[in-house]
Amino acid sequence: MKKTILVFMTMSLLLFIAFPAAAVEREERKWQDETIYSIMIDRFNNGDNTNDFEVNTKDPQAYHGGDFEGIIKQLDYIKDMGFTTILLSPVFDNGSKGYHGYWIHDFSKPEEHFGTMETFKRLVDEVHDRDMKIILDFVVDQVGPEHPWLDDSSKSDWFKNNRDNKVELENQWLTGLPDLNHENPEVREYLLDAAKWWIEEGKIDGYRLNHVGHVPADFLKEFSEEVKAVKEDFYLLGEVRSNDTFSIVEYEAAGIDGFADYPSNENLRAAFAQPDRSMAGLFSALEEKESLYQNPSLITTFMDNHDTSRFTRDAVVLNEHPGARWRMALTYLYTTPGIPIVFYGSEIALDGGETPENFGQMNFMTDKELVDYISQLGEIRGKNPSLARGSFELLHEQDGMAVFKREYEDEISVIAINNTSGTKNVTVPADDLKDKMELRGLLAGDLVRSNEGSYHLVLDREEAEIYVLSERTGINIAYLSAMLVVVLLFIIFIILLKRRAKRGTANS
Known part of the structure; x- marks a missing residue:
């Protein structure tokens, strides 16, 4: 039983380390957030x-x-x-x-x-x-x-x-x-x-x-x-x-x-x-x-x-x-x-x-x-x-295609609305945002990474995307290693349970 508890505690600790810390609790809702x-x-x-x-x-x-x-x-x-x-x-x-x-x-x-x-x-x-x-x-x-x-x-x-x-x-x-x-x-x-x-x-x-x-x-x-x-x-x-x-x-x-x-x-x-x-x-x-x-x-x-x-x-x-x-x-x-x-x-x-x-x-x-x-x-x-609370800055507007930025504290959102009858391409200089980062789409899941000091947005006709500017994603070695350890510990846990069950059967 002590071994079982130890395994569970180890797994829980590793899971806590492996997953990123939860976002800071959002500020109290104000009328502008409604x-x-x-x-x-x-x-x-x-x-x-x-x-x-x-x-x-x-x-x-x-x-x-x-x-x-x-x-x-x-x-x-x-x-x-x-x-x-x-x-x-x-x-x-x-x-x-x-x-x-x-x-x-x-x-x-x-x-x-x-x-x-x-x-x-x-x-x-x-x-x-x-x-x-x-x-x-x-x-x-x-x-x-x-x-x-x-x-x-x-x-x-x-x-x-x-x-x-x-x-x-x-x-x-x-x-x-x-x-x-x-x-x-x-x-x-x-x-x-x-x-x-x-x-x-x-x-x-x-x-x-x-x-x-x-x-x-x-x-x-x-x-x-x-x-x-x-x-x-x-x-x-x-x-x-x-x-x-x-x-x-x-x-x-x-x-x-x-x-x-x-x-x-x-x-x-x-x-x-x-x-x-x-x-x-x-x-x-x-x-x-x-x-x-x-x-x-x-x-x-x-x-x-x-x-x-x-x-x-x-x-x-x-x-x-x-x-x-x-x-x-x-x-x-x-x-x-x-x-x-x-x-x-x-x-x-x-x-x-x-x-x-x-x-x-x-x-x-x-x-x-x-x-x-x-x-x-x-x-x-x-x-x-x-x-809801961010500043507003227009980055691009032409005949129904618009891109603008909202910024609040350390969060930057970029909104692209293609209210036109054709596919549109818009290049946003990294100077308007931050370089060597990425825009993660929240509506359609689009992902745009900075390339040579610019972000190149492509939207189909009558489509929109809401992006959040984020650090570039890559292979998270620490996360994968932690998850591998968890899997191995789980396998060991199952083996221990089976051995204990066999001993119980033999003793009976």
Whole structure:
């Protein structure tokens, strides 16, 4: 028995020596490290049929049955794709046909089509148990057209002048809704109390603030201070629907952490909707963001959302294959500065035009090729902090072929995106990286070693690779020797066991 223990101890020691030391535990995750999956609750997944009243899946303006329970049942699906945060459409009680959540009827309780407060709390717990975060879309500027305040004469000064502008419900989306009067202290108090209550009771991690550009900056500052006093590291994502970065930056001073990157979205969609399109405008926008925002890494990048048509539609209109278009676009989102947000259904290239056509029903039984690609991107981004925290340097860009570098501490990543219709060769001088090393591909397993002071990258059409700069690999004599010793010790161990078994048999 002593010999057996000695052999096991020796084997364990050698194995410990033979294998390289584990990587230093990654730093605590920050908001800039997140990857966000955005969900329109009603159209995602129906997990509880008991709340399916007034549901009509054939009517694009009606509830379709998605709920909190449905999200709970698909949390592993979301996590397995590498997402670390979930952004939910408004959960608050809505008026009739307010399936999208933006026709708020009561901020103090969840929409009954989605489930109870108990179910919502369980959803948050399940999210946190998976080491994920959850953000709610908070409508800070408007209420729904059926809100009881509209019929309360004592609250006439809670609204701006458009409180009586009641358009047909079928024609409304987010325009023409009653605008709240933030100059009224009672309105402010109500919104602040509601926002803090959901943080305290719901244990959520952040808010997306709808239509920040329609809200006074002094109220936003108060809102930010109040909610962040309730929970440390609470994230505020502002939506300012403008293509002018300068008009957005001013809201940073109000305490908003990050903003939806609308200024880049049009160029982003145009660059990836078809091959052979220049990315120069995108990289110019990156430089602008770096110079204007206090923390550009907290800006959220996206291809589409609840306010836009689906990016898939852009590709379809141009007779392009959506899968390739999405792979190129997502590689860019996941590897450039900013927090990527992916709208539900993008992983199956869900199609759709303007609202409500862009709110298609999620289908979990379709081809998983794009799902697998997103999962791979998510894993790579999660394991390589340079992709979320690193500096950015453009190394090459021409007509859809781009190569850029991200660097964080001692980690250097090189991203190559060939969004063209042909094979491309790009030579990167070793002076831009380091000489006598190698680029190890994490997406397709490509390996590029420096040769005469350069790295020669070759990519097929509509393909991308994410490289990590590493020491050159070779034959690891020490590792092979250690493994050989382990094998020999294992053989000796087996022989000893057999001899002991024979002696036992002879003695019996």
